[in-house]
Amino acid sequence: MAIEACLAFLTNCVSEGAKSLFNPITRQISDVFKYQSYIDELKVQVKQLGYKREMVQQPVNHARLQGDELYEGVTDWLHSVDEFISEGVAKSIIDDEERAKKFCFKGLCPNLMSRYKLSKQAAKAAEAAAGLVGKGNFSNVSYRPTPKSTGLNDGKDNEAFDSRMKVFQDVMEALKDDKLNIIGVYGMGGVGKTTLVKQVAKKVMEDKLIDKVVMAEVIQNPDPQKIQDKLASDLGMKFDLNDSIHHRASRLRERLKQEKRVLIILDNIWTKLELDAVGIPSGDVDEKDREDDQRRCTIILTSRSRDLLCIDMNSQKNFWIDALSKEEALQLFEKIVGDSTKISAFQSIANEIIERCGGLPVALSTVANALKTKERDFWKDALNQLRRSDAREIHGMQANVYTSIKLSHDFLESEEAKSLFRLCGLYSEGHAIQVSDLLRYGVGWGLFENVYTLEEARSRVHRLIDNLKSSCLLLDGDAEDEAKMHDVIHVVAVSIAAEKRMFNIPNVADLEKKMEETIRKDPIAISLPQRDIQELPERLQCPNLQLFLLSAEGNGRMQISDLFFEGTKELKVLSLTRIPFSSLPSSLGRLINLQTLCLDWCQLEDVAAIGQLKKLEILSFRDSDIKQLPLEIGQLTRLQLLDLSNCRSLVVIAPNLISKFSQLEELYMGDSFSQWDKVEGGSTASLAELKGLSKLTTLEIQFWDAQILPQDLVSVELQRYKICIGEAWRMWGVNSETSRMVELDGLENVSSLLENYGTKMLLKEAEEIHLNELKSVQNVAHELDDGEGFPRLKHLRVESCSEILLIVGSVGRVHCTVFPLLESLSLWFLNKLETICDSQLTEDQSFSNLRIIGVQSCHKLKHLFSFSMAKNLLRLQKVEVFVCDDLEMIVGKC
Incomplete structure (x- = not known):
């Protein structure tokens, strides 16, 4: 206190001026x-x-x-x-x-x-x-926090697999593109679509690319209110009980707009969903809101159907998830089983089980989890069940795999697509499915409604196959005319077909017993594909059987009883492959309802009994050992397709027989009959008979002597043709996408052929041309096309033509467009070829579509392209040159 008093006293004593200091x-x-x-x-x-x-x-x-x-x-x-x-x-x-x-x-x-x-x-x-x-x-x-989207943390490590990592990265990149607001991910049931998009959702949240993720499963019968409830729950909002679906949609849309950037995942879409009706901005809104909505809201859709995403849901970019590779499948299987010692001990069994799961993660995980605590006998039994194509007996398979794939089948757009899928289930497991066979069986069985020509049927088949591929129930084959089916899908297809009384009989030890069991089920279709069969029942007592497929792969000793077809009067489609017939079963002639008969790769002698099958529309002897086509076949006046491809032993076709097939639309005789008579009405068939086939749209044929070619054969309205004029049918390397192809082989006087026999029209319309061992041709474009430039040609192969100097050339400039659609050019063993083009091209479209060029053993060739040609090669991707001794440069003068 004393100190404080002292301070107060000092303060009072100082002058006012010093107080501030x-x-x-x-x-x-x-x-x-x-x-x-x-x-x-x-x-x-x-x-x-x-x-x-x-x-x-x-x-x-x-x-x-x-x-x-x-x-x-x-x-x-x-x-x-x-x-x-x-x-x-x-x-x-x-x-x-x-x-x-x-x-x-x-x-x-x-x-x-x-x-x-x-x-x-x-x-x-x-x-x-x-x-x-x-x-x-x-x-x-x-x-109370906004609920996290259910299951987003359930995504397993897709990035552990290379096949998934690529798709994962592609989807991530697409999400960074503000121009994309609807992204699709598609693949077959059980392939891992949901797992992948959950991983994407986790990643975008971790990287802060998205502020909010919401997710709802749509299922096959979508309930818009349930979808709204799930999305609202993820956003932390609730609807009033009395809210109409339209009011809920409006509230949901406004709530989504409050997020700076939101990712909406709609999983497992089966049918078109009206996004705006649910309350999801999709771009179909007022113009002033569209840009903001698209920038704010990104949508990922998963589906089994590519077409649904592209066409119905307007997805802007789609990503396909394929099955796992063999290495990835083994990795997943081993990870689940966990016991490497057990896998090593059961390695051969494990390998086949993994192969039969077709790379489907769901199938692999289902089977692996069922087996990981089991011993060898259980593994062997599981494999046997997979071999017998009864997926539902595998523990857990019905719920996880069978049901998901069957749903894909059940949800196909048409009964025709379902029927075609079941028909594919009758093929041998793992074998290519020939599209041409599906056409022939489908037409004979009457699967296609409102189609009246083979051309219409072919269009329908291709559309249905594309539909099945879109739904991931079929895959692309190795060739254009083939499709494939995953093994697991095949297992389910066999089972679904069996529910419709269509039976694919496995290669069992006791075939007789299995056939008896099948017959008791009153089948409408039976298939024994690729089977080692020694003996069949004497009589096939199946009164309602409509389709029977049999392919014998044994030692050629199997025989079919004369009475075998007595009990199959309703049969419409019959395919017998690789059967050594000494004579056709007499009961075959009683199949009065038969419409498709395929006797491919068979040894055939007397086939006259076929003439009794008056309803027959499709008849195939493809690759068979048949020597004579008898007159009785002429009674088949309803025949629309006749296939004699690769019947190299065929030497006799009665004259005026082919002309009786007035309804014929497709005729296949490539690498087959060569004894054509020069005149109509001679000792054997003549090409002139083809002129009477007014409905012919498809022709594959070979004839050695160009002089027998009718002048007006090319006037027939052919939509597809493969015509070989000359000594050898060399249709190897043919591009499957081309429909009009001509091969000239070993001809001496080509100019006479072109002038007198109408071949120029065939060449002008061709999409593919092979020229082999021609004499007296020096300038391909000038001599073979009258300078018109082959306007439709896509593929040209010139081989061993000793006189050819150039492909395109004339005096001065080439004023017309040459090879505007040409995609590939192959030049082999042309000893005198000096250049491809020796003239100045004045048209920019010449060679403008060329992608691939291959040159081999053209020893006088000094340069590949002239300058005027090279400047048009904007799409060139691949150039291969082998053994061209004098080649100095790629681009030369002119």
Whole structure:
């Protein structure tokens, strides 16, 4: 008190002018001697802050127990309080209090400097503590969080597999593109679409590319209200019970607009879903909102159907998930089984089981989980069941695999597509499915409605196959006319077909017993594909059987009883492959309803009985050993397709027989009959008979002598043809996508052929031309096409033509467009070829579509392209040159 009185006295004594200088000094001196009161005040505030912290901590603890989220301000306040009380300024000041009480100058004077500093710190800290107390008045410390999208953390590590990593990265890149607002992911059931998009969802949230992810499963019979409920739940909102679906959609749309950028995943779409009706902005909104909505909202759709995504849902980019590779399948299988010793012990069984799961993660995981605790006998039994194509007997298979694939079948757009899928299930497992066979069987069985020509049927088959591929029930084959089916899909297809009384009989030891079991089920279709069969029942008693397929792969000893077809009067489609017939079964002639008969790769002698099958529309002897086509065949006046391809032993076709097939649309005689008579009505068939086939649209044929070619044969309206004029049928390397192809082989006088026998029209319309061992041709474009430039040609192969000097050339400039559609050019063993083009091309379209060129053993060729040709090669991708000794440069003069 004395010190404070003294300070007051000094202040009053000084002049008013000095007060402005003296006041700060007096405050500092005052702070020195008030330090204790400041520290006491700090202690009070720290105690108050502790009380406040306790009041806040209790509701915080309760919120955490309830799974609620703390407000960020509450979390920050608690952190600041803990730091202030326990670790920060307050603790340091209070700890320094004792040091400030000590005296200096041998105990004669207080430590004024320490007290001054401590006083200032205490005053400031007390003020800060009071501020923290005031900020701790929270009316609510937490909130109920928006539910995380269900199952987003269930995504397994797709990126562990290379095949998945690529798709994963592609989808991630697509999500970064603001121009894309609807992205599709498609693949067969069980292939891992849902797993992949969940992984994508996790990644975009981790990388902060998206602020919110919501997800709903659509299923095969979508309920818009359930979809709305799921999306609303993920967004933390609720609808009123009385809200109409339109009002819910409006509220959901407005809620989605509140997110800066949101990812919506609609999983497992089976049919068209009206996004705007649900409340999902899709771009089909008012023009002024469209750009903002698209930038704000990105949609990922998963489906088994590519067409559904592209056509019905307007997805802008689609990504296909294929089955796992063999290596990836083994990796997954081993990971689930876990016991590497067991896999090693059962390796051969494991390998086949993995192969038969077709790379489907669902199938692999289902089977692997069923086997991982089992012993060898259980593994062998599981494999046997897979071999017998009864997926439902595998533990867990029905729920996880069979059902998912069957759903794909059930949801196909038409009964025709379902029938074609079941028909594919009658093929041998793992073998290519020939599209041409599906056409022939389907037409004979009457699967296609409202089709009246083979051309219409072919279009229908291709559309249905594309539909099956889109639904991932079929895959592309190795060739254009082939399709493939995954083994697991095949297993389910066999089972589904059996439900419709269509039976694919496995290669069992006791065929007789299996056939008896099948016959008792009153089948409408039976297939014994690729079977080693020695003996069949004497009589096939199946009164409702409509389709029977048999392919023998044994040693050629199997015989079919004369009575075999007695009990199959309703049969419409019959295919017998690789059967060594000494004579056809007599009962075959009683199949009065038969419409498709295929006797491919068979040994055939007398086939006259076929003439009794008056309803026959499709008849095939492809690759068979048949010597004569008898007159009785002429009774088949309803025949639309006759296939004699590769019947190299065929030497006799009665004259005027072919002309009786007035309904014939397709005739296949490539690498077959060569004994054509020059005149009509001679000792054997003549090409002139083809002129009477007014409905012919497809022709494959070979004749050695160009002089027997009718002048007006090419006037027939052929949509597809493969015509070989010359010594050898060399249709190897034919591009399957081309429909009109001509081969000239070993001809001496080509100019006479072109002038007198109408071949120029065939060449002009051709999409593919092969020229082999021609004599007296020097300039391909000038001599074979009258300078018109082959306007439709896509593929040209010139081989061993000893006189050819160039492909395109004339005096001066070439003014017309040459080879505007040509994609590939092959030049082999042309000893005199000097250049491809020796003239100035004036048209930019010449060679403008060329992608591939291959040159081999053209020893006089000095350069590949002239400058005028090279400047048009904007699409060139591949150039292969082999053994061209004089080649100096790629681009030369002209």
